[in-house]
Amino acid sequence: MATNNQTSQENIFSLFKKAVLGKEQDFTTGSIKKAIFMLSIPMILEMLMESIFALVDIIFVSRVSVNAVATVGLTESVLTLVYALAIGLSMAATAVVARRTGEKDSKGANEAAVQIIFLGIGVSILISVVGILFPKEILQLMGGEPNLIEEGFGYTQVLLGGNVTVMLLFLINAIFRGAGNASIAMWTLILSNGLNLILDPIFIFGLGPVPAYGVEGAAIATTTGRGVAVIAQLLVLFFGVGKIKITVKDLVLKAGVMFNLLKVSLGGIGQFLIGTSSWVFLMRIMSEFGSEILAGYTIAIRIIMFTMMPTWGMSNAAATLVGQNLGAQQPDRAEKSVWVTSKYCAYFMGFVSVIYMVFAPIFLGWFSTNPEVVNYGALCLQIITAGYVAYAYGMVIIQSFNGSGDTKTPTYINLVCFWLFQLPLAYLLAVNLNWGPTGVFIAITLAEVLIAVVGIWLFRKGKWKTIKV
Incomplete structure (x- = not known):
């Protein structure tokens, strides 16, 4: 009995390791239970990483001022719009990429990936323009008091201005999940969270030649961490080992594919x-x-x-x-x-x-x-x-x-x-x-x-x- 239990534990550990490292990518054959385990583990860890992101920011920002915490809350309310668009597009990305992957249509999966990235960049540019030009007006519209606006508008400006990092992080991870590469999505969020954890205190409170930016520093750290993770995602898409492999010739607008993604999203x-x-x-x-x-x-x-x-x-x-x-x-x-x-x-x-x-x-x-x-x-x-x-x-x-x-x-x-x-x-x-x-x-x-x-x-x-x- 002890030997059987030990073997079972070893099998679970082996599967966990494979799931985290992304060793298995074909989920249309074999054990359904195993497929659920292999996909769920990295996705659960990815969800935990996403929740930790907000927790880390609020822990550091709470040491700045009450206005700083309120600024984060008001800006996050506005970012709900970005999240809504990103989540809707990511659902479409996962559905279409997963369908093409199941059909063994790698060309179609690549096309869908490229078009969803184009869509994300286009939408985020529009939001960035508003965020960069009107951060004070946005906080005023959300009910922020004058002293809060003066202290916190830089946070809103950086976070909304750099919203492309949020958008692409969501969308490219959705592409990876649809292709069955859930572990890659998990590792990019670990990278993003790790950088955010290191950079938050540096940019908020200052260190050496880096001045103390206060609450704005939290936005700089978050945007930088997400930005580096997006660069890592793009490197994997172009040069990595995942099922989706984009080449320069794939970077062409395809109206039909884009319209289909918009309809689903x-x-x-x-x-x-x-x-x-x-x-x-x-x-x-x-x-x-x-x-x-x-x-x-x-x-x-x-x-x-x-x-x-x-x-x-x-x-x-x-x-x-x-x-x-x-x-x-x-x-x-x-x-x-x-x-x-x-x-x-x-x-x-x-x-x-x-x-x-x-x-x-x-x-x-x-x-x-x-x-x-x-x-x-x-x-x-x-x-x-x-x-x-x-x-x-x-x-x-x-x-x-x-x-x-x-x-x-x-x-x-x-x-x-x-x-x-x-x-x-x-x-x-x-x-x-x-x-x-x-x-x-x-x-x-x-x-x-x-x-x-x-x-x-x-x-x-x-x-x-x-x-x-």
Whole structure:
């Protein structure tokens, strides 16, 4: 028995090593469980890297001033537009590249990669012009006070002016994921995060000949770290070992391919905007109940988002598997990949749910000593995570639609479940029926359960298998 366990552990370690190093790239044959593992590991690590990025910035910036932290918050709100465009385009990139990869059409995959990069650069140039010329006006529009604007406009100018690094980092990593090269996407974010961690204190507080730029230094460090990572991505695309290999002759505008990518991306952009706007309205409802309750809710949501990273990684793996297997004319294998991934996600989320049910007050106590903050934050954590198993299925199903190129269906699901169900129910329960914050928490949980139910129902109909991209 000990020998069998040891062999099993060695096999898991060997697979983990292969996943991180990107040793396996064909996911249209062989074990589906192995394919999920090989894709999920680097994608989960990639998601964790993305969350650490924001955490590092806020840790250093918080030592500058209150205005500096507020500047970061206001600028990040504006950057939501950039993220929406980048995420929508990245969904299209993953779907199309995965489909061409499954079809063994390397030329088509290369064409899609080039056109998505052109699109990203074009969109980011427009945003850069606005960010460079009008940083003070942007902060003023967001409600920034005069002293905040004077201290922080440089941060906004650098971050929005250099938004091409955000855009390309998202898009090229989506290309890698679609091709099955998830480990390359992971390593570029590790490089970006590592540089950001080193450069943040240097540019914010100064070191040797480098002056102290204050909050603007955080933007310089972030943009530099992302910029170096983008250069590394481009080097891999042109000279690396991945499935996508671009040459100079590929750098030609192809209107048909670009239009197809734009068409697929619109649904992804819509999904993100619907989701983020619904959270803004929920935050507005929560603000009616006082700053302590709002603080508890904010902390609980941050904890929830962090523990969702593994499920996000597995959901992205499912999207790649769907795209590649549809391209390989194996719709049944694509569907089976989704159900197996959903099952693993449900196991993980169910385990986490039990942990939160028992230890929620302890987790909140790590972030605040205020009894009301801890009580309502713990209540939020317990109610919302009660639906974690449903979330697992919902997240995988939604990403699987996107992976097939059907970005419209998830957009309609989000529109109905968030805007037409969640928001009215949250207001009804919390305000009209005087349930207070508990009403908001229940509405969030029920909406996510509804997404899972509707998503599974539509997924079983199988229309996604017929989508052409």
